[in-house]
Amino acid sequence: MTKHQKRLSVPNSWPVERKTETFTVKADAGPHGEAGVPLLIVLRDVLGYVDNRKEARYALNQDNVLINGKPVSDEERPVGMFDIVAFAEREEFYRVFPDEGGRLALTPIDEESAGSKLGKIVNKQHVPGGKVQLTLHDGETLTVDEDSEYSGSDSVVVSNDDGEIVAHFPYEEGALVTAVDGAHAGEIGEIDEIQVTPGSSANNVLVEQDDGDSEASAAEGGEAAGGFETIQEYVVVIDENFTDGGDD
Template identity: 40%
Template sequence: MTGSNHIKRVAAPRTWPITRKTSKWVVKPTPGAHSEERGMPLVVVLRDLLHLADRSKEIKQILQEGKVLVDGRVRKDHRFIVGMFDTLSIPAINANYRVMIGDNGKFKLVPIKDASVKLCKIVNKTTVRDGKIQLNLHDGTTMLASNDYKTKDSILIKVPERKIDQHLNYGIGSMVFVAAGQHAGEIGKVKEIKVVRSSSPNTVIITTAAGDFETIEPYVFVIGKDAPALEGVGA
């Protein structure tokens, strides 16, 4: 099988928790909010992580019947890209999950009770028409807000309404989740932020019960102050 809708399994992002040698090809996600490295197609989530069915054809049927919601909205495209902190709901079996990164650097699904809130990191801000502030978020989405929010802060968003529910500030003492790199999946508190005077990203010293480690700011997501503000993080 060839074509732009598939990629070789051996070439798939290492974040995808799939077998590499059972077959040659795997579905490629539709371009969307998340990058291919930071997301995976819905069919892979339902088949390879949840094991709802063994074949893509069966997964497509489940989706066409409107039985799966991502961030509170029905998604029928089997190639729809799903990424970190997204919520996945299957009302027919009363199941909700949050997409997370495990300590092996691969995606995993964490069962949750409340799928009405997701976390987004503010990657930058822009000024748009009429001087309004637009927040550009890690999942590729945007939203208008006041200028009280800073780059690298996180926000909790009610879904599917997409209303800000809580503001989580980035700084010394913030509780953070590491999304990539050698320490992927770890949680700790920011001890020090090292500003790099070059095009390279700033680095962060994070302290945990097991000791301190250093990573780069793009890998760090604020998840709370003294405890995670979001269900399913750190599970």
């Protein structure tokens, strides 16, 4: 099986130039599905810490590169939305966050914030033993009590040390969200209205923005000033600290 991926066909979320060369590295199977960006691209193309695969392998063998608190040795390991990437020797910590246009970018955060990661609940099902299993956007699963208050499309913050949920952000009107896909990817605002659509069609979400974001969106030919409309699948509930690298 080839280890290369044509640049022109990579997902829009990948932070690579598509026309400079024909191929780039292919991500291994793992978290985030096809949207996961190989760690090599983060190290080489985004941060410029290595020049090639050989240098990346050497750096990773030192156990100084961590994703969600765990050392990583595979340069093709997928990195995706809301992952925490830490460089122990450099004392540098980043959260993978979608920028405008939907490309994944690295947001610097402090060491305390790097101790946990955000996850969107994409599935909830009962399992034997009177428990409920939550599946997050990156494929991680958590088991919680049956009477827990978690619902689909809520967000949770999970400790990297023990996998425990340390914060919960319900998906509801008034919640702060970021769009992670679609025409408004990377934009942030508060849910003004959730429009439930009958049948199998996606629910619509009306997002209200402050004046600055709204004017910019309108100037670029987006929705009318005041916010934007997208679908439920494309929004993730966040805390305001996730946008500026502050403490969670």
